[in-house]
Amino acid sequence: MGPDHVVADPARLLVYESDGLTQYRQAPLAVVLPGTTDELVEVVRAVHGEGIPVVPRGAGTGLSGGALPVEGSVVVGTARLNRILALDPENRLARVQPGVVNSRLGVEARRHGLHYAPDPSSQSACTLGGNVAENSGGPHCLKYGVTSRYISGLTVVLGGGAVVELGGAARDPATGLDLVGLFVGSEGCFGIATEIEVRLLPLPGGVRTLLGIFASVEDAARAVTGIVAQGLLPAALEIMDGASIRAVEASVYAAGYPTDAGAALVVEFDGTDAGLDEDVARAVACCREAGATDVQHTDDEGQRTRLWQGRKKAFGAMGRIAPDLLVQDATVPRTRLPEVLEEIMAIGARYDLHVANVFHAGDGNLHPKILFDRSDADELARVERASREMMQVCVDAGGTITGEHGVGVDKQKYMRLVHGEEELAAMSAVGGAFDPRGLFNPGKVLPEPEPA
Amino acid sequence: MSEVGILGQALAEHADRxxxxxxxxxCLPACPTYVRLGDEADSPRGRLHLMGAVVEGRLDPASDAFRVHIDRCxxxxxxxxxxxxxxxxxxxxxVARDVAAxxxxxxxxxxxxxxxxxxxxxxxxxxxxxxxxxNTGLASLGARALPGWGPFRSARFGLAMLASTERWEGLRWIRATEGQEAPEDPAxxxxxxxxxLLTGCVQEGLYDRVNQATARVLEANGCQVVAMPGGGCCGALHAHGGDLETARRLARTEVRRFxxxxxxxxxxxxxxxGATMKEYDELLGGDPAESDAGALARRVRDVNELLAELGPRTGAPVPCRVAVxxxxxxxHAQGIRQAPLAVLKAVPGAEVRLVEDADECCGGAGIYGITHPELGGRIGADKVRSVRATECEVVATANPGCMMQIGAGLRLQGAPEGVMHPVELLDVSYRRAGFYDEERDG
Amino acid sequence: MRSAPETEGVVAPGRILARAHRVLRPRTPEEVAEVLAGARAEGLGVVVMGGGRGLPPLAPERPFLVLSTAALSGVDVYEPGDLTFTAGAGTTLGDLEDRLGTEGQWLPLDPPGGRERTLGGVVASGLGGPLQAGFGAIRDQVLGVTVVTGDGRILRLGGRVMKNVAGFDLVRLFVGSAGRLGVVVSASLRVFPRPRARRVLLLEGAADGLPREELLQAARAVSTAPVVPAAAVLLRRPAEEVLVVRLTGSEPVLDADQARLEDAVGHAFRTAVHPERWMQRMAGRIGDDRAFGVRQRGLPASLPERWTAWVTAAPAATLHVDVLGGLLRAHLPPDAVDETMLRRLRGMARGDSAPVLFDSVPEGREELLERRRWGMPVGGAGSGGADGTTVLERRLQEVFDPHGTLAPTEYAR
Known part of the structure; x- marks a missing residue:
């Protein structure tokens, strides 16, 4: 491996001190960027041989600090492992290296009339290796499910450099433990996936996107309830509140939402074209019934892309409003959304914080965005307290502390809100089965044991 | 204040940006250097992070890391x-380049x-x-004779760039066939x-024919083209190269002149x-000439942009396949995507095919191919591959740097495809249509 | 043991019950833990049983007791607006279907054995039916489980929300673990709105239908068509071969999907008059003591080749292949299986092919499957782990069942 692919200059290492979550900074000892899976395995073997921890990193777009370097660690980046190894339309499978960008697989699959369903908002940048590590979601999970549904097999390198094949589409799913499912979402703590076998789906025959404008988030949430009660299963149900709308409209991704609206609801139906207009008509009726001030729908690709871009780039667009931004992530049972949202806004108000909401309303996945200025110590402390209260509200409503961003380092402090000591101990022991020496992404996900 | 501090200060003034x-x-997958090198220090986010570190006083702008990665962009x-x-x-x-320099x-x-x-x-x-x-063919000869390794690589590429600026004669042999008459032209x-017209430095020195074609085509579309004596340099090279002081000096001259x-x-x-001139007010921010610069910047049009606005006249058929x-x-800088296509649409018979990665940099970036022979060569080779995959006779691109970069790449491969400015193609079409007063244009 | 779980009303293959020291029916997770602790104290293994359908074909050789989940039944939470429910492991799919139906919802699971299977059994086996193609596998529908580990810890894993990445996904570890790590006592799953309409399409081969080659091509065309049906299987009984496709949606969708499928297949389908009957056949059967039941996994593209091989090797077999998923099930009459047939079946698993696994064995024929004669894993848990994963699986078993109390079959350990 050339010197360009081993970074040890402390100045160069600065760019690796954070991932998509900039609240934390920690430079690693070194960064290694292997170009082949053999090199990757060799690097893990050598680094672990020295007893040095390895932190895997894809594109560094994660929002929970999963790829944040651990002190004294070597970051192993997968950016150069970006080949699609095989695309098998006959069996609707693809085999890729971990550094392949999510949307690039989509583009390649499209040539065969197929697509890769999970579409996290960062899909234009995030890697499939990162998606596997985080079990990424995205707006279309309501109908299609999350990453783990689409991962059929993995080749992984474990502690010390041992390479193991897990699963595979041709293997009987009931003849062993679901190690693939277990590995997906392990946040880099079990090992590194060197090859990923994914399932592809045929492109939907048609797509309709509907945009409803509402005076309040509550009205939009009522429309969602109506849609679900109708027995409709949209591919996506997304709500943005007024603050988010205004941020997006001020960015280069302006989608044309009215900036005085209280909420925008994006509903997408896909599938056999013949049934979509009826679905749309029923959803439109639900929106009107819930008091929508405007409802538009389109089957035009360009319009759809623009509608979605506004939604998908909301996170970045917030950068314009305040110096720092904390994107929270929690899930609640869908029916509890209105009350939980109300409480979240109340918490924001109580701590005098600017909170904007973008969320996957169909599956109850909330993303409150808290805007703040890190240089204001008092505000920072309020952000911290407000975040905890928001998490508590979600857990009390029967939800959980992260729906798709992962625990990383950011949510460790909330793990005890949802898990008991027995469960945490079990997770720790399972981690130990994969990585007995604790040399993969140590100190992440599981909280420090309670002092006895 | 230490040197680091003062220089950092220059960037700190832009901290709000x-x-x-x-x-x-x-931004990572959009960046040609990150995509090929995989190092985040060679990504936009990484470079911005390095700039931030300079502002925070955590990184010396004279450090290798800062210079190499800012330079490699x-x-x-x-x-x-x-x-x-x-x-x-x-x-x-x-600003970062200026600070680094x-x-x-x-x-x-x-x-x-x-x-x-x-x-x-x-x-x-x-x-x-x-x-x-x-003109003497020495550049072409040198590009063929020099080996493609070590110290010769940059020189060879430079000569190939020069050689590639000569007029491509391929279109001469492409004639309209029966039934491809020119459409009836309205008055x-x-x-x-x-x-x-900004005749520019490189344009004037090596691509005078493009300037000539631009003037003819504009006149044929009813524009009154004012002759501007003594072409100056707009300062783009300096602004992009990290010499803001010279860039500003040149810009002030151009603002006055125009x-x-x-x-x-x-x-x-x-x-x-065009990109630099449209941002003159930015470049001359805080300068006494700022408001004049703004007034000028608002009048700047890319030739494709203006022609597309005017709705270009349709010329005579030039049946060929054009890769755009x-x-x-x-x-990216001017947000102009459709205009060159609109210009080529006015050339009947020209079958336009977009290069597969048309949105991605060709690696020209001024003299990148000379300063970064390895990486520039890789980026250029990828572009040449996509260009050739279109199976076109001619490549149209509206920037001299790109014309030279792609032209040099094709030439070094011994590929037959020619490189033209879109306006040149329209010019050929107009000439064949008899739009020009032949006496004047010879 | 004070809770004295009862034994009556348990249905299971006689041979397992007959050899069990006793059958216990705990009613709470705590009682499950007691049963496990008691078994360990007595040196007994524990076989977990739901409806008795999905049990492995062979009883453990060591002394064991049967832990029935029959008393851990009932829907605890059902929130139609959330599209989720939580129910005890012993709840049957039939009961769930009825309950969800009252709200216009359903659980798109059609494991072999159908309505009589229990939720716990289906979750623990991880083996669904052909509906997995259209709606996802069981492991994708389970949002949370409560389990009692082999060493008696009660773990509440996952939750009742659609998206949950708070920590390692131990839910997935227990789905399909077939009672090797712990006892699933309850599970939360996502449900779907019941489709407005459904249609079962038939394309017949054999005697008065298409030649086999064309039927197989049609099956392949279904699995690469631009529309994914809810399920598709290719069925065979001696003298009958039929491709069955199940569609769901609204009427206009069904018409359009059928047209697109026919376009892809190049033949017109016949619409089934008794769709219910066909849907049952699509699910397939399991736990049948009167026949040898085997299964073999394969990729969808290998279907024609495998089908032909099976028909040639075992002409008396009924076959059932999930066209979209690739799983093949075969049932052979007791008299069709002898040493020669076993040799042939072993031959089917050569090279890159997946192993042939036994799901059921007729009463009195168990000896055929003794490992030294069969030479391959028997169906059920832990029978097909690839080499590199064996260590991982063993370590995970040590985490949850360090004393080896759970004993699904001897081959599992």
Whole structure:
């Protein structure tokens, strides 16, 4: 491996001190960027041989600090492992290296009339290796499910450099433990996936996107309830509140939402074209019934892309409003959304914080965005307290502390809100089965044991 | 205050423009250097992070890390349209380059080139020698004779760039066949805008034919083209190269010159120059000339942009397959995507095919191929591959740097495809249609 | 043991019950833990049983007791607006279907054995039916489980929300673990709105239908068509071969999907008059003591080749292949299986092919499957782990069942 692919200059290492979550900074000892899976395995073997921890990193777009370097660690980046190894339309499978960008697989699959369903908002940048590590979601999970549904097999390198094949589409799913499912979402703590076998789906025959404008988030949430009660299963149900709308409209991704609206609801139906207009008509009726001030729908690709871009780039667009931004992530049972949202806004108000909401309303996945200025110590402390209260509200409503961003380092402090000591101990022991020496992404996900 | 501090201060003045970066990483896959090197220090986000570290006083602007990675940026600005926060990367890069160059002089070829282009006699001499080498065939000979490794690589590429600027004669053999008559032409428009043409430095020295074609085509579309004596340099090379002081000096001259001409539009046929001129008010921010610069910037039009606005006249058929590649400074910096296609649409028989990665930088980026032979070569080779995959006879791209980069790449491969400015193709079409007064145009 | 779980009303293959020291029916997770602790104290293994359908074909050789989940039944939470429910492991799919139906919802699971299977059994086996193609596998529908580990810890894993990445996904570890790590006592799953309409399409081969080659091509065309049906299987009984496709949606969708499928297949389908009957056949059967039941996994593209091989090797077999998923099930009459047939079946698993696994064995024929004669894993848990994963699986078993109390079959350990 050339010197360009081993970074040890402390100045160069600065760019690796954070991932998509900039609240934390920690430079690693070194960064290694292997170009082949053999090199990757060799690097893990050598680094672990020295007893040095390895932190895997894809594109560094994660929002929970999963790829944040651990002190004294070597970051192993997968950016150069970006080949699609095989695309098998006959069996609707693809085999890729971990550094392949999510949307690039989509583009390649499209040539065969197929697509890769999970579409996290960062899909234009995030890697499939990162998606596997985080079990990424995205707006279309309501109908299609999350990453783990689409991962059929993995080749992984474990502690010390041992390479193991897990699963595979041709293997009987009931003849062993679901190690693939277990590995997906392990946040880099079990090992590194060197090859990923994914399932592809045929492109939907048609797509309709509907945009409803509402005076309040509550009205939009009522429309969602109506849609679900109708027995409709949209591919996506997304709500943005007024603050988010205004941020997006001020960015280069302006989608044309009215900036005085209280909420925008994006509903997408896909599938056999013949049934979509009826679905749309029923959803439109639900929106009107819930008091929508405007409802538009389109089957035009360009319009759809623009509608979605506004939604998908909301996170970045917030950068314009305040110096720092904390994107929270929690899930609640869908029916509890209105009350939980109300409480979240109340918490924001109580701590005098600017909170904007973008969320996957169909599956109850909330993303409150808290805007703040890190240089204001008092505000920072309020952000911290407000975040905890928001998490508590979600857990009390029967939800959980992260729906798709992962625990990383950011949510460790909330793990005890949802898990008991027995469960945490079990997770720790399972981690130990994969990585007995604790040399993969140590100190992440599981909280420090309670002092006895 | 230490040197680091003072220089950091220059960047710190732009801290409010660094702030919107939320580190989301959406820019990574759009960046040609990151995609090939995989190192985040070679990504827009990484470079912005390095700039931030300089501002915070955590990184010395004279450090290798800062210089190498800021220098390695192509400046293609492909990261800007994908940035959800609207980070003005191009502007920040220029400041960072300036800071880096002041902290530590840049590499010799860059320094020399900026020095030469900073003065009129320097430009004239340099481009005169270049034209001589090209016209005598020495450039072509050298590009063929020199080996492609080690110290010769850059020289060989430079000569190939020079050689590639000669007129491509391939179209001469392509004639309309029976049944491909020119469409009935309505009376030529008479009352178009009054325009002045930036003849530029490289354009004037090596691509005079493109300037000529631009003037003819504009006139054929009813524009009143005002002759501007003594072409100056717009300062784009210096602004992109980290010499803001010279860039500002040159810009002030151009602002005066063009405002004095009292035209509706300043037409530019080099995308890099157009991008800089449209941002003159930015470049001259805080300068007494700022408001004049703004007034001028608003009048600047890329030639494709203006023609598309006017709705270009349709010429005579030129049946050929044209591969279109977007210059970064047209697409990303000026947001112009459709205009060159609209221009080529006015050429009947021209079958336009977009190069597969038309949105991605060709690696030209000024003299990147010379200063970064390895990486520039890889990026260029990828572009040449995509261009060739279109199976076209000619490549149309609206920027001299891209024309040279792609032209040199094709030439070194011994590929037959020609490179033209879109306006040149329209010019051929017009000539065949008999739009020009043959006496004047010879 | 005070809770004295009862034994009556348990249905299971006689041979397992007959050899069990006793059958216990705990009613709470705590009682499950007691049963496990008691078994460990007595040196007994524990076989977990739901409806008795999905049990492995062979009883453990060591002394064991049967832990029935029959008393851990009932729907605890059902929130139609959330599209989720939580129910005890012993709840049957039939009961769930009825309950969800009252709200216009359903659980798109059609494991072999159908309505009589229990939720716990289906979750623990991880083996669904052909509906997995259209709606996802069981492991994708389970949002949370409560389990009692082999060493008696009660773990509440996952939750009742659609998206949950708070920590390692131990839910997935227990789905399909077939009672090797712990006892699933309850599970939360996502449900779907019941489709407005459904249609079962038939394309017949054999005697009065298409030649086999064309039928197989049609099956392949279904699995690469631009529309994914809810399920598709290719069925065979001696003298009958039929491709069955199940569609769901609204009437206009069904018409359009049928047209697109026919376009892809190049033949017109016949619409089934008794769709219910066909849907049952699509699910397939399991736990049948009167026949040898085997299964073999394969990729969808290998279907024609495998089908032909099976028909040639075992002409008396009924076959059932999930056209979209690739799983093949075969049932052979007791008299069709002898040493020669076993040799042939072993031959089917050569090279890159997946192993042939036994799901059921007729009463009195168990000896055929003794490992030294069969030479391959028997169906059920832990029978097909690839080499590199064996260590991982063993370590995970040590985490949850360090004393080896759970004993699904001897081959599992």
């Amino acid at each position: 660094l702030m919107p970066c939320v580190h989301c990483g959406f 192509l400046g293609c600005r492909a990261c800007e349209p994908v940035c959800p926060s609207g980070v003005e990367y191009g502007a920040l890069l220029e 002041r902290a530590r002089p840049p590499a010799l070829p860059t320094r020399l080139l900026l020095r030469i282009f900073g003065s009129r006699p320097g430009r004239a001499l340099f481009l005169g020698v270049g034209a001589f080498l090209r 030529p428009p008479t009352t178009g805008p009054r325009v002045a 405002l004095d001409a009292d035209v509706d539009h300043v037409v530019v046929n080099a995308a890099g120059c 590649d977007h210059p970064c400074h047209l697409l």
